[in-house]
Amino acid sequence: MRLEVIRDLPKKQVNFKNIFQDAIIAEMNIYNQAHLEIDTPLVLTRIVHPKTQHEIGVQFKLEGEIKGNIYCYLDTFNKDVTEKEKNFFQLLFVESMNILIGRILTNIEENDDLIAILSNPSFLNLKEQQQVEFNKGSIDHEILAIGYKLIATQNEYDCRLIFNLDKSN
Amino acid sequence: MDAQKDKFRILIVDDSDFSRSSVARMFDTDQYNIIGEVASAKEAINILKDRKAHLAIIDVVMPEVSGIELAEYISDNFSDTNIIMISSLGQENIIIDSISAGASDYLQKPFTKEELMASVEKVLEKVSSK
Numbered sequence: 001m002r003l004e005v006i007r008d009l010p011k012k013q014v015n016f017k018n019i020f021q022d023a024i025i026a027e028m029n030i031y032n033q034a035h036l037e038i039d040t041p042l043v044l045t046r047i048v049h050p051k052t053q054h055e056i057g058v059q060f061k062l063e064g065e066i067k068g069n070i071y072c073y074l075d076t077f078n079k080d081v082t083e084k085e086k087n088f089f090q091l092l093f094v095e096s097m098n099i100l101i102g103r104i105l106t107n108i109e110e111n112d113d114l115i116a117i118l119s120n121p122s123f124l125n126l127k128e129q130q131q132v133e134f135n136k137g138s139i140d141h142e143i144l145a146i147g148y149k150l151i152a153t154q155n156e157y158d159c160r161l162i163f164n165l166d167k168s169n
Numbered sequence: 170m171d172a173q174k175d176k177f178r179i180l181i182v183d184d185s186d187f188s189r190s191s192v193a194r195m196f197d198t199d200q201y202n203i204i205g206e207v208a209s210a211k212e213a214i215n216i217l218k219d220r221k222a223h224l225a226i227i228d229v230v231m232p233e234v235s236g237i238e239l240a241e242y243i244s245d246n247f248s249d250t251n252i253i254m255i256s257s258l259g260q261e262n263i264i265i266d267s268i269s270a271g272a273s274d275y276l277q278k279p280f281t282k283e284e285l286m287a288s289v290e291k292v293l294e295k296v297s298s299k
Contacts, residue, residue, distance in 0.1 A: 030279050031191040095187040098230075099278045102257020106277070109260045118258060120184065120232050 016066075016142045016165045017044050019114070023107035024146065030096050033152060036159075040147030048143065048162050053077075057124035058094055060101060066108070066116035068141070068165035071124070072097040074150065075158040085153070092152060093159065094121050100148070101161075140168040176202040177293055178221065182213045182239065183228035183255070188278065192226060192255070195282040201289075210234035214242065222250045223296050224289065227272075229256035229263060237263075237270045244271025251292045255280070 020042060027037040054077035060070040074093040076086065098121060105116050144163040149156055179201055183189040189206045196203060205216040209231060216222070225243055229236040240252050254267040259277040267275050273292045276284060 028279065031188075032281075033191065091185070091187040095185045098185065099257040102259070102278065106259035115260055115262060118230060120230060 014167060016163070016167070017042070017144060019108055019112050020104065020144055020163060022111050023104045025100060025103050025107070028096075028100060028103070030092070030099060030152075034092055034096060035151045036096055036100060036148050037151070038146065039149045039158065040145075042144055042146040045143050045145045048145065054079075056090055056093065058097060058121045059124055060097070060121055061119035062105075062116045062165075063119070064117040065114040066105075066165060068163065070101060071162040071164065072101075072121075073160045073162075075160075079155065079157070081155065085155075089150075089152070089155075089157065093150060093157070094123075096150060097121070097159070097161070140166060142167055176200060177223045177289075177296065178202050178204045179289075180204055180213060180216060180222040180225045180250075181206045182208075182210070182225060182231070182236070184208045184231045185228065188228065188255075192285070195285050210236075210239040210242070213239060217243065217247050217250065222247075224251045224253065224292060226253045226255060229254055229258060229267065237266050240267060240270035240272050251295065253288055253292060 024038070024042055027035065029035055055073040055075050058072045060072070062068045062070060072093075074089070076089070081089065101118060105118060108114050108116065142165045144165070146161050148159040148161070150159050177200060179196060181189055181192050181203065183192065186208070189208070193203050193206050204220050204222055205213070207213050207216065210233065213225065213227070227236040227239055231239075236254060236256070240254060243250050243252060252272040253274045253276060254272040255276045255278055256263065257278045264275045274288045276288055
């Protein structure tokens, strides 16, 4: 009888912080209607709290060679905008995040040859936003956060992107 | 087609309202006629069954039927309709899949009006020369 020894080879650890840092877009013009620029740098984090009760949340899923979720938040606290303007900013925000993330993923493919597939965005209601769990302390996940300013029609909004990335694949 | 006598008919397919309207706004000359701005493949096919389009501008990532699947369908069933794919993603495999599905060009979002017009004019040259 022949015995085969099967052992788990140590997985190569992916350093998402470096991969995303190199791929980050500093600023971007969105169809001459808005401007996105970095406000706070990319950081590795472990705990993510809701900022205010006035955040609009959108989730994108990542599949492929990078798996996880991306949560994007637009803070509308203390903004004197009409319902029509708010609706416009929601649409603008979702498409801006879609474009920003798409560009970042394209850079990651060019730099590191990793292909990630981006899902359609889905809105998070406030309850869902509060329920989002970020696997605190899990060795299988890495959480990265970055802040942007979304500037349009002379208004300036704070945006946050939270990358909750699965390190186990 | 004689470009002097008829306008180029264009269909825009993108599930993002903002992107759709931004693209439509770039066609601000009399040369173009936007025959539809729709959010899904199903709506796009319904329009194409009724009205001929010279060009369909299609977003890659859409719910239910993807832009690439729609491009394949249009290539097979509405062969006179040229296709330009648009997406925030610029990954090589997606561009190759888009071209294989029948797209004549691929633009990564956000693009400028000049970039879009250069692509449209290049694609529609084929229509004018027919």
